[in-house]
Amino acid sequence: MTRERLYLYDTTLRDGQQTQGVDFSAADKVKIARALDALGIDYIEGGWPGANPTDSDFFRQAPKLKRATFTAFGMTKRSGRSAANDDVLAEVVNAGTGAVCLVGKTHDYHVEMALGISLDENLANIRESVAHLVAQGREAIFDAEHFFDGWKANPDYALACLDAAMEGGARWVVLCDTNGGTLPADVGAITAAVTAHIPGTHVGIHTHNDTENAVANTLAAVDAGARQIQGTLNGLGERCGNANLCSIIPTLMLKSPYRERFDIGVSEDGLKELRRASHLLDEVLNRQPDRHAPYVGAAAFAHKAGLHASAIIKDPSTYEHVDPDMVGNQRVIPMSNQAGRSNLLRRLGDAGIEVDRDDPRLGHLLAAVKEREDQGFAYDSAEASFNLLARRMLGCLPVFFEIDRYRVSIERRYNALGERVTASEAVVAVHVDGERMISASESIDPVTHQDQGPVNALALALQKDLGRYQEYIDDLRLVDFKVRIIGAGTEAVTRVLLDSSDDTGEVWSTVGVSANIVDASFQALEDAIVTKLIRMKAPAVRMAVHG
């Protein structure tokens, strides 16, 4: 079979921007466009020049792309004027991009109801707008809005709209499931009817996730001959989102029958960068990455079930449909009360702790993990704390410092201006190899000058003076903090999960459990600092005695 080329069209910066709560700055857009270009995307749609100040700014300071065709979005000209005299269209054309994508209506009801023009006028608008782009030397793309619903209502008219665009000289006509309600079988059948009429090498697909079928709808259209795929990073988009390129790209490259049939612009090395592009978008949006995202999520290759974990160790393909390394991801075998000995060995190996399979201490460690998980510790979410527990039980936990005591106080009162204020203050006393250090800290945000509460105060006091270890923890940062109450009534305890990081960008998670929320936080904090010192290979005072 000869291989065919599939083209990828990213609309994160335009349709993704339609999402409630998403407002990219021009600088954000530059950052994302660069990542998409490096990944190997063919078309990067930057926005709608003239629609809002940010998009206009972005097109003025358009990034130089190495490979991708930079694309402006707009709509077909309005009735009653020529394409050259439509000021909205003019702003789009004036952005000077290599390709321009114009959306137009193809559902007869919408033409008459929303536009209030005749069906023929709409055809003329499409044809003339596209021809205008081509006359300006641009690659023209026609987004056929509501195409599938339009087809169901009036297939001849829907197809006539595509023909009008092709007659105008469009490089692509893109079938848009604007409301996201079309199911895969219908997308396949309707796309096949289109590609029987217009060569699939000119047909694209644009789907939304309102029935959770955006990816499947995209694949169904490719199966039916469509050769351009529109989507967004992480499936960002209005309502339930657009087709997720982070799922589609690995499927096309790694799975049958696509990998045997198609080439795309993404290289094998590019595929390994997909996870980074996905996280970049989350970072720009200040969102926690979805741990369960296909291919790129932190848990996409996490195996919790004991039975699975033992088979995985024998042969990873038993429970993995692709090799995580191919998509720049990695296998995770977390700890949990369902995990068995195989799981434990694997986790210890990952943590760099070598233990013999028959070592009797493994049984003790397994029992300790179970006992502490019954108390509320969650080691599958806090691998760094698991690592410390394992080291303690196996006699290889370095001791750097010992907490003698801490005290934290929180006060709320009215200040001299009659404003209600809160203040937190912590004191921590530690021993470092015989030396005793005592540090105090308030908890005031440097920017807002607001009290940040007792946990922040304790963290600041604890990190203030660790004596000879101080230099190792200067770049330690707390990046996330989660609290969960477990049980109820007098048996309730608080579990705190803490994510920490440093200048390497790596993140490690620790856990603390106590009926006292502050003490649970302090335990997680102490584990975070000890983990940092182990990571830095700081010289220990001694090894902990297991007892």
Add this chain to the structure above:
Amino acid sequence: MTRERLYLYDTTLRDGQQTQGVDFSAADKVKIARALDALGIDYIEGGWPGANPTDSDFFRQAPKLKRATFTAFGMTKRSGRSAANDDVLAEVVNAGTGAVCLVGKTHDYHVEMALGISLDENLANIRESVAHLVAQGREAIFDAEHFFDGWKANPDYALACLDAAMEGGARWVVLCDTNGGTLPADVGAITAAVTAHIPGTHVGIHTHNDTENAVANTLAAVDAGARQIQGTLNGLGERCGNANLCSIIPTLMLKSPYRERFDIGVSEDGLKELRRASHLLDEVLNRQPDRHAPYVGAAAFAHKAGLHASAIIKDPSTYEHVDPDMVGNQRVIPMSNQAGRSNLLRRLGDAGIEVDRDDPRLGHLLAAVKEREDQGFAYDSAEASFNLLARRMLGCLPVFFEIDRYRVSIERRYNALGERVTASEAVVAVHVDGERMISASESIDPVTHQDQGPVNALALALQKDLGRYQEYIDDLRLVDFKVRIIGAGTEAVTRVLLDSSDDTGEVWSTVGVSANIVDASFQALEDAIVTKLIRMKAPAVRMAVHG
């Protein structure tokens, strides 16, 4: 066309529990099982009796279900012993559920590699295990692990495994895409081959979301004849999750061709409760609901684009594939004051506050709610705090007492016996109609003698002496406490939700938000006490002045 019955099988409590970070308590499982039963799910798989203490507990205290068949999960018997003598299988059978689902291998490679037994032995294990269930009067379900991969490797053997289960008397054989790597076209073709051999009324489908196609794979199997669907609420599950019942159920009920062809156990009224069931699971997991989830997400019917929003006002069907009301959701059009106002009136009515539709104070209240929800307050989950805010804005909030200041300190140290102990102590100063009261309290559990932390200490101090109001609050109890961190970095704040109750058994919820976790808790505590006083019709000192 005659309508056919499709059966829904929920595995949130078993396969969902395999998810990294998910550890249901037995009480959590009871809560979720009740919601699934009310929804109209046919089978509720509770877990694996004997696999871990929580599952064993849950099956011992199994909830009474009104409609659903409670189902235990396990695996087929091991070789070298009879089904009756397999202790692992015995624990599953002894749970006494109406149905039992046993997983068994159907991929020849796995049988030989992971089990290390002959292909024939595996067939005998399947047949005899299922026959054993049937002999005990149970409905038997066979989960065919790795079925699609097994079919690709050796279709005859994969089918022979299903035949063995049917020969044993299985009600259902369920085709499992265990690794989640099979794409919709293959699921459709292979399921069709199976249903040509075994009637589809005995065939189920169990998919995973590793290529983001779990929902599409499920629909492809139904198209090919499968009549049982396995999935989870919110697609919870190992790695990338299982098939999401919250997307599948509305699609089956509202979309062609399914709504014309099939009946399921969920009623139209039940469908409106789907969103609540989805949120219940998030609440149990202390997760923020996914705003972009199909059908049930807060943004699933949110229209940001100006063009869309104006067409929506003319005719909602232009940009909505289903009516949000059918799935208990609602349309969101930013800046649509009208929608907000009806919503607000409904909330006030629920709180027993009568206001005229045209009262100008409604606009101020709407703005205040929006502003405070932007800060992190969650009034949907804290009706009692919403009630107090509304009363304040509408001039009918009674004032009983005023907090002058509080201080709480938490200390950890070693006691005289060398034991590490924590202690919390709070002091609260209040004014009651000119009189000033100052009370202190430690926080020691009367049974365990353990420190219960700063929030408990504050609650005890605040409830210790409220002067003339003391008699009204004697039976006030805090019954639940939830903490969520919102945002990240320096903008992170803590939201505390507090459930309180009294001797009437009624429960009310209050909320507090602050960067300081203790102050957020204190706000929720104060609202809880004021609500209790209003409930008791305690005479107020005066009414609050809105300002």
